[in-house]
Amino acid sequence: MSSQAPLNVLIVASEIYPLAKTGGLADATAALASALAHLGVNSQLVMPGYESAQDQARRLVVTAELPPRAGIGEGRLLSGLMPDSDVPVHLVDVPELYRDGGGLYVHADGSDRLNNPQRFAVLSHAVCDLAMGRLGHAASDIVHANDWHTGLVPLLLQQQRRNHRPGSVFTVHNMAFQGLCPLDQLPGLDIHVEGEAYAGIEYFGQASFLKSGLVFADWLTTVSPRYAEEICTPAFGFGLDGVIAARGDRLSGILNGIDCSIWSPERSPWLPAHYSAGNLEGKARCKAEIQRELGLDMAPDAPLMIFIGRLTWQKMADVLLEALPRLLDAEPDRQIVVLGEGDRNLELGYRELAGQYPGRLAIDVGYSEARAHRLHGGGDILLHGSRFEPCGLTQLYAMHFGTIPIVRPVGGLADTVIDATPAHLADDTATGFYFDNADAPGLLEAVDRAIALYRQPARWQRLQRAAMASNFSWQASAEQYLALYRRLAETYLAD
Numbered sequence: 089m090s091s092q093a094p095l096n097v098l099i100v101a102s103e104i105y106p107l108a109k110t111g112g113l114a115d116a117t118a119a120l121a122s123a124l125a126h127l128g129v130n131s132q133l134v135m136p137g138y139e140s141a142q143d144q145a146r147r148l149v150v151t152a153e154l155p156p157r158a159g160i161g162e163g164r165l166l167s168g169l170m171p172d173s174d175v176p177v178h179l180v181d182v183p184e185l186y187r188d189g190g191g192l193y194v195h196a197d198g199s200d201r202l203n204n205p206q207r208f209a210v211l212s213h214a215v216c217d218l219a220m221g222r223l224g225h226a227a228s229d230i231v232h233a234n235d236w237h238t239g240l241v242p243l244l245l246q247q248q249r250r251n252h253r254p255g256s257v258f259t260v261h262n263m264a265f266q267g268l269c270p271l272d273q274l275p276g277l278d279i280h281v282e283g284e285a286y287a288g289i290e291y292f293g294q295a296s297f298l299k300s301g302l303v304f305a306d307w308l309t310t311v312s313p314r315y316a317e318e319i320c321t322p323a324f325g326f327g328l329d330g331v332i333a334a335r336g337d338r339l340s341g342i343l344n345g346i347d348c349s350i351w352s353p354e355r356s357p358w359l360p361a362h363y364s365a366g367n368l369e370g371k372a373r374c375k376a377e378i379q380r381e382l383g384l385d386m387a388p389d390a391p392l393m394i395f396i397g398r399l400t401w402q403k404m405a406d407v408l409l410e411a412l413p414r415l416l417d418a419e420p421d422r423q424i425v426v427l428g429e430g431d432r433n434l435e436l437g438y439r440e441l442a443g444q445y446p447g448r449l450a451i452d453v454g455y456s457e458a459r460a461h462r463l464h465g466g467g468d469i470l471l472h473g474s475r476f477e478p479c480g481l482t483q484l485y486a487m488h489f490g491t492i493p494i495v496r497p498v499g500g501l502a503d504t505v506i507d508a509t510p511a512h513l514a515d516d517t518a519t520g521f522y523f524d525n526a527d528a529p530g531l532l533e534a535v536d537r538a539i540a541l542y543r544q545p546a547r548w549q550r551l552q553r554a555a556m557a558s559n560f561s562w563q564a565s566a567e568q569y570l571a572l573y574r575r576l577a578e579t580y581l582a583d
């Protein structure tokens with residue numbers, strides 16, 4: 089095939105914004121598909137047919153009946169368009185698996201869904217059939233699978249005839265989630281792994297969907313260059329560092345971008361006022377508005393710190409919780425807003441603190457896209473401790489909104505935030521603050537440094553402008569994916 093013919097790329101993920109989202113995976117997959125479309129790729133998306141996805145996708149029609157797989161007799165493929173672009177999207181509609189009123193991965197009461205292996209095996213079979221052209225749609229040149237939910241896709245594709253199947257790319261957004269199930273469950277999922285293939289999915293006596301993706305994909309990527317190095321080491325590999333290191337010659341780190349048509353201080357539909365690096369006045373209005381909205385003291389000069397994210401160990405939500413009283417006690421005007429949900433115990437801990445610092449601490453245990461935008465708009469400082477961070481989008485959004493991130497320099501945080509050292513401040517390249525130790529003293533010390541600078545408005549504004557000038561558009565990253573797809577397509581496609 090000619091190297092310049094448009095490529096058919098099928099991107100599969102368990103969440104895609106705005107159809108369904110619990111974290112950055114959703115933002116990244118949606119934005120990549122649309123950036124690829126701008127580069128002339130025929131990019132199509134496929135995901136489970138959750139209720140929220142069926143509600144929002146446009147022009148959905150049934151385009152295929154799905155063959156029975158993994159113990160499920162009936163299913164349909166619905167095909168339509170994304171809500172705010174012309175990117176095609178396919179929904180694997182199996183009501184008993186994806187439309188039972190619960191969350192994406194947990195039941196309505198928060199307990200784990202025990203049938204996740206079946207839910208994502210069914211998705212993977214449907215994707216393989218779709219990509220192979222068996223469901224009445226054109227065959228794909230490349231299938232791009234994301235995270236453990238789609239880790240069986242590369243295995244299923246590898247079991248097709250070589251040169252008669254699409255190439256596969258598997259992107260790791262998070263090594264911590266591995267998709268484990270008993271090995272003897274595999275035949276019931278219509279996953280057959282004899283001989284060498286068995287070793288490719290076996291993980292300490294269980295089956296790992298993540299390992300399957302890592303072993304069987306034609307190419308691996310992860311979402312920042314630094315994380316690509318880190319996951320080859322025991323400290324970040326969650327037991328799979330050896331598996332990844334063995335495939336190190338087929339691993340790339342490609343940084344996520346941000347979708348500036350959605351995440352923009354000049355355009356966001358959720359901000360009470362708009363602003364830009366050239367004119368930051370609107371940011372002061374956003375701050376006043378969020379202070380009012382959350383019952384904080386209406387103090388324009390008070391340093392307003394925000395946390396937005398999953399309340400989990402990864403995000404150091406335990407350390408922040410421990411540090412909060414000292415963080416607030418250090419100076420009488422400090423303000424903090426926490427927006428997040430996650431581990432039940434941490435949620436409880438945060439809830440208990442609410443009300444203890446009237447006018448200075450607001451705790452919102454929940455999920456709100458609109459409030460996340462308003463916090464980026466009104467905040468001064470983003471608290472973003474992470475024990476590991478594959479890329480991190482929150483710090484990118486914050487910088488774009490002129491909210492200065494305090495981060496641990498791991499993974500994508502190290503690749504995207506430039507520490508406010510004296511040298512970086514002097515040449516106006518600094519965009520945030522680093523702290524090394526994943527503990528409360530480390531965080532507190534960085535907050536002190538940040539607030540000291542915040543109290544020097546002229547210097548702070550220079551920092552804000554540098555952060556807002558950072559370029560995190562998807563264009564460059566999408567070009568790297570496209571170059572990778574083309575290389576693979578030439579290897580795997582039939583003539």
Ligand code: ADP
Nearest residue numbers: 111112397427428454455456457460480481482
């Ligand atoms: P991760 O995917 O590890 O959770 P990212 O920083 O890549 O981290 O992406 C998190 C995404 O989820 C961002 O778009 C962030 O705004 C959003 N998010 C997380 N928690 C919440 C919440 N409670 N309310 C609104 N948005 C949230």
Ligand code: GLC
Nearest residue numbers: 112113261477478479480481
């Ligand atoms: C994951 C990671 C996060 C990354 C996101 C999108 O959820 O934890 O760091 O930004 O995926 O790739």
